[in-house]
Amino acid sequence: MRWEGNRESDNVEDRRDSDGGGGGMPVFGGRSIGIGTIVIALLGGWVLGINPLTILGLLSGGGGPVQVQQQQAPAHRPPADDRLAKFVSTVLADTEDVWTDVFRQGGGNYQQPRLVLFRGATPTACGTGQAAMGPFYCPADRKVYIDLGFYETLKNRLGAPGDFAQAYVIAHEVGHHVQNLLGISSKVDQMRGRVSQVEYNRLSVRLELQADCLAGVWAHHAQNARQILEQGDVEEAMNAAAKIGDDALQRAGGGAVVPDSFTHGTSAQRQRWFHTGLQTGSVKACDTFSSNAV
Structure with missing residues (x-):
């Protein structure tokens, strides 16, 4: 991926030298949205395919964002x-x-998210975020959270190396931010408790696949504007999408594949929707909720 020398964002907070925001059991009232339950699924022995943030949200009864009480040092930019x-x-x-650019062309105004680098654990407006959850987006504070150690897991444990695979992870979480700005995430979250868990899981799958598609939309426009792609980059992203499909993760964990427990989509679905966004560059083409077959 051609990225060196390009502009860096001013919206990065480096909390890696903080104390992690305290220990104890995290309590979630708002739903954080992540690329997958990768580390906790493979290492913690949880039932694969169910986002731990969703589980914690259900255990805490849902509701509004948690007020985080922990104190921490002011965030700063990462070292040069x-x-x-x-x-x-x-x-x-x-x-x-x-x-x-995409929002402007649609007559809107894009509000940029912040990205937080942390180690181990950190306070968020959705509760205590932990590295074991993998990268995630918190709609309540409009921030993407990532422990960069996740990239070693992506490469070494999941078999998805490459810098564009890493970029896909960020673009997916930013896709959730776009969904939040468009009001899509809140509509899905409002269905919690109104439908069965199986049906809610299916809505979650459509939400996650749409974020994959939006990651593809980013790649499409970035390539057109700045020619960021090198040979093999698309294959890296497609491989990463395959490795973090619910069915692939469940097989990797040694368990049975249980479609009703899927919350992110199969490997084939994740690849297909990322490819749809990449080929079309169209947000409208990413309407997974109106598609009869995801």
């Missing part, structure tokens, strides 16, 4: 010599440029 943080900051900046 931190190559991985520089990469993430550059990818975030590229998503800012793309989505600002």
